[in-house]
Structure formats: structure tokens, C-alpha cells
Amino acid sequence: MKAAILVKQKSPLVVDEVQIPEVLHYGQVLVKVHYSGLCGSQINEIEGVKGPDRFLPHLLGHEGSGVVEGVGPGVTNVKEGDHVVLHWRKGKGVESSTPVYKLGGRTVNAGWVTTFNESAVVSENRITPIPKSFDMKLASLYGCAVTTGFGVVQNDAGVKSGESLVVFGAGGTGTSIILASSLASAYPVIAVDINDFKLENARRFGATHVINSSREDARQKISEYLSSDADVAVDTTGIKEIRELAYEVSGREGRTILVGVPKAGEKMCIDSFKLHFKKKITGSHGGDSNPAYDIPRLLRLQESGRFSLEKMVTKVCSLGEINAAIQELREGRVIRCVIKMC
Ligand SMILES: [Zn+2]
Incomplete structure (x- = not known):
């Protein structure tokens, strides 16, 4: 073969x-x-x-x-x-x-x-x-893509209705995260990428706002779209500066979820003082998904026509x-x- x-x-x-x-x-x-x-x-x-x-x-x-x-x-x-x-x-x-x-x-x-x-x-x-x-x-x-996306939203971030979410990187996993947060009634759902084609697609899956960070200042745009900082910020790129930015744009009690895999040994720089209060940062391992449980239920949801x-x-x-x-x-x-x- x-x-x-x-x-x-x-x-x-x-x-x-x-x-x-x-x-x-x-x-x-x-x-x-x-x-x-x-x-x-x-x-x-x-x-x-x-x-x-x-x-x-x-x-x-x-x-x-x-x-x-x-x-x-x-x-x-x-x-x-x-x-x-x-x-x-x-x-x-x-x-x-x-x-x-x-x-x-x-x-x-x-x-x-x-x-x-x-x-x-x-x-x-x-x-x-x-x-x-x-x-x-x-x-x-x-x-991988779909179960990770739903797992990030449901298990790692525990997104609640009406919470705001920013996702950096709108590839397969990012798109699944957007879909899962949209189904969880998160709002707004902001997608950040450097590629217009991916951002247009992100809208189809439920992104309410999109930012092309190759042309726009993502930090500034996110502040414009949210009245405060984000409840949840997710990085799917693994890029150091973007992981740091994700941490920065999540609020005082926000959750930052790192999904993209960083380069071996690469360190990131954050103001950790905020972690002593209610801010949280975590690295995701496939959204902590349990395929035996998650695949049948998500398949049912898809077959129901919800997405x-x-x-x-x-x-x-x-x-x-x-x-x-x-x-x-x-x-x-x-x-x-x-x-x-x-
Ligand atoms: Zn994968």
C-alpha cells in the first residue's frame, strides 16, 4: 500500500x-x-x-x-x-x-x-x-480539528453565553473554535488572521468581527470592538508575539488558552502579577477532548443541521x-x- x-x-x-x-x-x-x-x-x-x-x-x-x-x-x-x-x-x-x-x-x-x-x-x-x-x-x-475546537471552547475555556472571545489564527482549528463559540452563544466572536480568505471563511462559521492584523493594529481593533477586554483569548498560531498578545487582550479575570504549538524551548514574556488575581492562562492538549464521548455527540449535532x-x-x-x-x-x-x- x-x-x-x-x-x-x-x-x-x-x-x-x-x-x-x-x-x-x-x-x-x-x-x-x-x-x-x-x-x-x-x-x-x-x-x-x-x-x-x-x-x-x-x-x-x-x-x-x-x-x-x-x-x-x-x-x-x-x-x-x-x-x-x-x-x-x-x-x-x-x-x-x-x-x-x-x-x-x-x-x-x-x-x-x-x-x-x-x-x-x-x-x-x-x-x-x-x-x-x-x-x-x-x-x-x-x-483533530473539530474535537479540538469544541474541546478548547467547552473544556479549556468553559465559554458561557454572552462571553467575548478572540481567536488568533483562522485555520482548521481556529475555525472550529469559532464554530463552537458561536454555537455556545459567545459574543462577540473576533477572528484575527493575516489572510482575508481565512477571515471571510471565519465569518461563515460565526465570527462576528474580523481583523486582518497585517493591515490593522489588532490590539487597538480588539479594544474598539469590545467595551472591555476579552473574556477568552485563544492562540492557535504558536507564535511568541501572538501568544503574548492573546494574554494581553484577555481581561483581568479572562482566560488565555494556548493551542498552537510553540518552537521547542521558546519562552514567552507576560506580566504574571495578574495571575495572582483571577486571570488565567493554560496550554491546551487537544482541547482535553475525549473522542469516545465527543465524536458521537458532535456528529449528532451536525446531523441535526445545527452546523x-x-x-x-x-x-x-x-x-x-x-x-x-x-x-x-x-x-x-x-x-x-x-x-x-x-
Ligand atoms: Zn491535528
Whole structure:
């Protein structure tokens, strides 16, 4: 089967034929991947923002959808033929050992879940079954972007109706945060980005105000739009100055949620005195989402017609086009790109 492999950091992925492990071990599930999302985390992996990668060469990708083709011993939550979302946060079931693939005679590593491969051996606790009627392309977004977005709003920030929220970065995760805060009746919901295309899209998902920080002074504009500081400020960019700004624009009793991953070892500078009172700052780990609980309930909500994710996917490509798609994501030309695997 074909897979996109990270062979060397800061280099394009290598798309090649990889051999699937012959035996499914305890807790492992074989999934035919239908769609895989492309997320900023994979760019971070390729760029090596967390430092040297001791698992090279390895497979990657952490949000997807597919169909179960086989189950190993001990697997009870899914069976052959089930439609599933593949996610990186732990859900229900066994945490298996990680699979080892082969490229020629060489070992290719993989984590508990990978999705840039036509077939994947994944850990039972990294998949959640979904109704067969659910759109597989949109289902892939529930592996990371959507569950993280809702988790940030509901778990990390605990947004209440009428609270104000500012989100920096209107990519896939930022857009999901905007959608979730809009559904939670936050107001205003302000999106900040340097890209007009993303800001226009943010409006479709519920942003009530948008600021292009390449042309406008974001700090000043936010003050203009809010009668006071923000109740919640979220950074999805991981950029030091923007993380600091997010902290600054959240009010005396505001919450700052850092979602974007910073460069390894990079420090930020804040006036911590305010934290002795009621101001809070926290780093999010995937919105603290619990896929086994969150995916079914959010799917139900989507099926009820309360929201549509169709406009979140602004590009669909093939696995062979993955490096070009990664470049488009880097340049901010897509909200979410989804790879059609079969
Ligand atoms: Zn992700």
C-alpha cells in the first residue's frame, strides 16, 4: 500500500509502497483509510519544531476516517466493516503496541495512529465507530480539528453565553473554535488572521468581527470592538508575539488558552502579577477532548443541521499531491485540506 513517509526532517515526504505488518497484535485494528486531514501538527513534525526526531523514518497523519478491515485479539469496540474516525487523542479500548511497517528491507515506524497511508494498523483506543450514513470526508475532521475546537471552547475555556472571545489564527482549528463559540452563544466572536480568505471563511462559521492584523493594529481593533477586554483569548498560531498578545487582550479575570504549538524551548514574556488575581492562562492538549464521548455527540449535532463543515474543507487532493498540499497549508491558502485516499 502507498504511504507518505517522513524520511528526513525539513524535507518533502516520500510517497512509496510500504508493507503492512502481517499479524495484528493485541488491541490492533487494520483500517482502510478513506480520508485524511492535513493538520499544522504534521508541518511541525516535518519542520522538527519539537527538536530532533528519533523515530525516522516514520509514517504520519493524525485525523482521518476509514473502514475496519480486521481486528486483532482483545478488540471489542469495533468489528470488520465498521466505519470509524481515526483520532490522536485516546478514546475507548486497548492501547496496543505500535506497528512496524517495511519499506524494502528497511523499518518504517508509526505511532498508535497514522493516516497518510492507504491502510493503517491503529490502536483500538485511537478509533471511534460512527454511523455508516455519515459523510466520510467530513468525518475525518473529527479526528483533530473539530474535537479540538469544541474541546478548547467547552473544556479549556468553559465559554458561557454572552462571553467575548478572540481567536488568533483562522485555520482548521481556529475555525472550529469559532464554530463552537458561536454555537455556545459567545459574543462577540473576533477572528484575527493575516489572510482575508481565512477571515471571510471565519465569518461563515460565526465570527462576528474580523481583523486582518497585517493591515490593522489588532490590539487597538480588539479594544474598539469590545467595551472591555476579552473574556477568552485563544492562540492557535504558536507564535511568541501572538501568544503574548492573546494574554494581553484577555481581561483581568479572562482566560488565555494556548493551542498552537510553540518552537521547542521558546519562552514567552507576560506580566504574571495578574495571575495572582483571577486571570488565567493554560496550554491546551487537544482541547482535553475525549473522542469516545465527543465524536458521537458532535456528529449528532451536525446531523441535526445545527452546523455544516462542508466549507471547512477548501481542498481535496490525492496522496501523490501531498507535498504540494502541505506547501499550500504552510502558505495559509487552505482552511483544511483533506487527502482522498481511495
Ligand atoms: Zn491535528
